[in-house]
Amino acid sequence: MLNSDLFWNITIFISTIIEWIVFKFVLDELNEHKKDKLIINTAIILNIILITFLNIININSNIKLAIGISIGYIFYIYNYKATIFKGLIINLVYWMILVGVDLISVNIILMITEIDSISGLLKNNIFRLEQIVISKLLIVSIIPIVKNLKYNIELKKIEAFHVIIPIIANILSVVVIFTLEMESVNKSYEQKITLLIVSSILILSNISLIKIIGSIVKSNTIKMENKLIREKMDIQYHHYLTMQESQLKVRKLYHNMNNHIVCIKKLYKGHDDANIYIENLKNELNCWESVISTENMILDIIVNEKKNICNINNIDFDVDINFSKCEFIDMIDICSIFSNMIDNAIEACMKLNDTERFIRIKGTIVKRIFVVKCENSKINQIKLRKNKIITDKTDSFSHGLGIKSIKSSVQKYDGEVSVDFSKDKFVIQIYIPLR
Structure with missing residues (x-):
């Protein structure tokens, strides 16, 4: 043989x-x-x-x-x-x-x-x-x-x-x-x-x-x-810090203008045209008041800004966050966690038809743990390699920095981040122990 x-x-x-x-x-x-x-x-x-x-x-x-x-x-x-x-x-x-x-x-x-x-x-x-x-x-x-x-x-x-x-x-x-x-x-x-x-x-x-x-x-x-994560966090932080300063000025102006309107209304009591004008002015001012309240000013600014973006792009944006016991979380980390989380959700929704777009965020306290759950609709196929999400973008290095920024901020507080997804929905959950 x-x-x-x-x-x-x-x-x-x-x-x-x-x-x-x-x-x-x-x-x-x-x-x-x-x-x-x-x-x-x-x-x-x-x-x-x-x-x-x-x-x-x-x-x-x-x-x-x-x-x-x-x-x-x-x-x-x-x-x-x-x-x-x-x-x-x-x-x-x-x-x-x-x-x-x-x-x-x-x-x-x-x-x-x-x-x-x-x-x-x-x-x-x-x-x-x-x-x-x-x-x-x-x-x-x-x-x-x-x-x-x-x-x-x-x-x-x-x-x-x-x-x-x-x-x-x-x-x-x-x-x-x-x-x-x-x-x-x-x-x-x-x-x-x-x-x-x-x-x-x-x-x-x-x-x-x-x-x-x-x-x-x-x-x-x-x-x-x-x-890159630190640079991105700094940019986000300074953006919302600037917005916070502007918001404080607007709120002060809003409070003062409301007082002025009350005085003007008393002065022109009985004048129908004046009352109509005053009510219109009051409605205009009400537009500057936060639509969503989380008991944290920076977080209010973030979610209200993102809500405006969602309204423009026909995304159903539903937020319910109890942030009352989370004062120990630094502002820069609040910016990193929530702005990146919502930006990723908006990006996924933009690939869908208008009628199918939604983002739902729920933040609650369960047994001394702050739990945040963000769900959004999606259509893109997600691929995993060694427990990491694989991008279909040409710039694969920069892709995923949002998730990494979230994890980096959450880990500072001994927290955890979990990701789950189905054919038409993406879910990210964050767990941060209260101090």
């Missing part, structure tokens, strides 16, 4: 299937599809057939590697939502791991057998079969590692170059080691162990380097997000 060309062709075909199925799994875990499953699966089958053909005709291994990297990158960019640099890095990392596990499996066989060189593994024998089985088991073992990846990183150009250079260097190093091993014979047992250790360290070092760079980039991303 080991001398049968058909057997080895089937073995090569199965081996290639495993490599590309694992590659597809990695891409599915790290990216969203850009094409439908039929197109992606068809492309995978074509790639498998092409690589199998190259293996069967015994094309130069370095040329085959270059072709594999090229079609892997084209497949990635064409079928998945990824930037050019991210696609290049993940593709190179996978092929680096692929050639790395081949090198490791080769050295394992050389160490446990009496074969003197790699050329002995190119023949149709049991050792070649063992090497293929070991290498495919190793490549399959990366699946749980990929499933446990906790973050998705978008790299800048300079950061991408810093990652790409060592990956390419490692791939070239593996190719050089393979070439040297092909030419060397009669290696000692110590030399075989050394080659196995060196090849293993080569792969582990590159994986560690990528993990370190990824952690640094993630840290920088978090810092940038926090900076």
